[in-house]
Amino acid sequence: MIAGWEETTGDISSYQSVDELRDALSGFYPAEGFNTVNNWTHQLWRFCKIMNPGDLVVMPRKYQSVIAIGRILGDYEYRKDAPPGYRHVRSVKWLNVDVARAAVAGDLRDSMGSLLTISELTRRNAVERVEKLAQTGSDPGYAGYITPPADASVLKEEVDEAGTRQLTARDLIGLWGWSRRTADAIEDVDHALRASGLVVEPHFTAGHLDSLVTVSPLNTAEPAHGGAGPVANEEISTSAVSVEDDSPTKDFTWRIGNLPIATDVVSCTLDETLGRAVMHMVENDFSQLPIVDEHRRLVGVVTWESIARAKLGRRQDTITDARALQYPPSAREEEELFARIRDIQRHGFLIVVDAENVVTGILTAVDLAGELQARIQPFTVLEEVERRLRRAVSSLSVEELRACFKDKYKAQKIHSAKDLTLGNYRYLINDEHRWTKLAWPYDRADIVERLEAVAKYRNQLAHWDVDAPEQDSKQLEQAKQLLKLLKIVDRDPTE
Template identity: 55%
Template sequence: MARAWTVRGGWDGHREEAALTDGLAIAGWSEVHPDLSHVKSVEELRSILKRCYRSEGRRTVDNWTHQLWRFVHQMQPGDLIVMPRKYQPVVALGKIVGDYEHRPGARPGFMHVRKVEWLKTVERAAIGADLRDSMGSFLTISELSRRDAATRIQTLADTGVDPGYAGAVTPPVDIKELLTDVSDSGTRLLSARDLIGLWGYSRRTTDAVESVNHELRDLGLTTDPDFTAVQLDDTVTVSAIETAEPNAAAATAHTPGSTSTSQDSDLTWRVGNLRRPESVMTIRRNDSLARAAEIMAAREFSQLPIVDDNRCLLGVITWESIAHSQLRPGALSLWEARADKWPPAAHVEEELFTRIPDIQKYGYIIVVDSANVVTRIITASDLAGELKTRVTPFTVLEEVERRLRIAFKKVPSADLASCFENNKKKAKSISAPEHLTMGNYPHLVAKEHIWNQLDWPFEQERWVERLKSVAQYRNQIAHWNVDAPESEQSQLIEAEELLNLLKIVTRHSGH
């Protein structure tokens, strides 16, 4: 079965025109002059690169070795090839029709080639985000091996349409497999959840982000988009930090659509961290104004993004702009009735709080990806709902603690201090419920004489379990994490149930 590969046209695109004009894939590496067709092993190729690039570190040489090995030995005639254009929003698609060739008479950087039949050029936006991200690696040569990549590229070459892939991404079983996949193919797709799960984390807390960033840096890996700037189940592309060939590093900071490496990530609340619907409704530029109004009325939308055939953002239609259009003479088209002013599009890695003024002013912002494809709309209502979801656990737990302090005022201080039987110094500091933490209450309720003092009409054992569970929940959310707390919904419900019971037993306490 044919495989699919990305081969870039140089760190500044300087090989692209020659590749397209001459029907070639050109590997680059201007210091590597020898014919590589006789190289029989990765180790032999690594030795050649070490001689050519004596000042480069081991990791960089290893990275370049694997890429050239792919180009010389792993690619086969009949395989598919893509070449993202550097300064154009398009990707050239082709088929390899020849073996590796060495051209000693060519200028440096153009000696290592393969003959290619270029088939089609498509817009980046026509390619699904997951496949586009795999192509987006800064590596010169990488394999597109997952999520039916080869079949999708063939369909793109035939029809200009990416059929997409609806299935889940199978994660690597461990860190070793992740490294092997990146080494073999150049990139590895997986979800942000599966990525942090390789290091035993399920939530992106401060400790988790710091630890995973440190581990990625030590392994020489980065993610795109940043693994902290997307939803937990969104895919990210893991690749090597080192770029593919000399001089490439100088260009990465200015590459259109490029994102920061995971080493720069933090726990800033980003646009991409907000929960989003499965899909966002849009309307095409040539659709009718009546259709837009019908959709907006039926769905109770205040606005609709206007997009092209690839869902790239062109403009916005709003009820306000529709109303203004009725004041103008003649029947207006959808495009003529679009809003004159609308907020600049947002990207997933932008800090959310910097975009709140736009949401306040316009009532919404539209989120696009690196190819300007619309991915979602964030409205003032969405933001309010998200804030409510994130704030509610803190208010519930604060009220639980307040009610517990009220309930335990009847318990003598000596009994309160009994939860520190093995720490006499700490026990002496306990004179009132205000000195206790949530973790202390399960120990106190488990004591028979204290339970009797409380005189609650409930089962003691069940209350110990309730308090332990809520105390654990309190410890979890004490540390900020970028993920919406859907996974903790059952714990929040248990905390709310505990609060309801506490309200009953403290109802006549005078507080």
């Protein structure tokens, strides 16, 4: 196993601390900035000092869809007579050199796909899972919760120490006090990550709030001419995005992963009987069933229509005979949703896959309709609240409407209730004279409180947000309750 960094001459095990090694690397690479040198320092320190004989090592193999897994046999060696780039080595016994990358669960594969040449896999039972992959070629996976760092500074420390840190998008933005991915939140977190010399992939806006993201240092690649280290990491990783450009990090597009897609996908294989597929579809009220291989890579889909065609054609009673599409519509979570709407309209579904074409979810037309309702309903409810309020205060004169403004310039712009914003009504109602004239059969303080809460909700919705407001959210329910009260004092002639 070879680390590279050909300009780094001499036995690096002679350095007694990270600081000493960093100072030495600064001399070997005088043109590089502090963050780059610091990242390289931690990588070489892991290679020389942290790795121990007996540890497992994972190497994504370049230009192949497999990884190699080995066990370290000896200590770090410096081979001064070897060609440049081949001098920093560790001896390894390779246990399995062709483990399919698709066999590795997405969370572990993302950790392996770090931008770093040398990083450490520690969380989510990584050691036990890699051991199992070496033995059987399959990953038992891990479904537990990942405890996030205590704060942003701890995140930086952990990335420096291990090379990567995984956490959910929710926990990531929570380190900076955000709970939803608004435009302000995205800008704030992007700026903070960049200032800390960190990059996150996939970007924390690409999936849903509970999707895993992997944080790595920026500027982590070896020098361009730097030897033959395990640069195959480049192939397994998803594309890194700089927050300096006009890339998807600043693109507020609605993405497939932003939707609450079904992730516990029932599937079938080509060698199964058609009867088993029919049973799954009837039991779960499915219109389609993905067909996958041994590693859950997508190889087709079966639908009720394709089953009917197979039966009418008197073909064999197998999934292969009833396969509707060998290349069904599929997409990655980070793809733009509206660019794939036609596929959903045409087929009624879109199968979500990862970088290895492994099925991770499915989005149906029914799911999309439900999500659009969740997005649109708050606006329709709030629009009706405002419409009802305008009619309900129509008994008040223009002077009484203007009286709720302390600013005389703003007051002069009011000519009817149509000129009021939702935020103005709490001030209009919170007056004994005007309240008496309206003669609403409610408690005035309670109505003022409800109007304030709903106006705040309206202001939140006025700003772009990756995350759809939940249909059963407390704020939406408050708006619905206010609307119900307003329907009593405003009788719509059309109802």
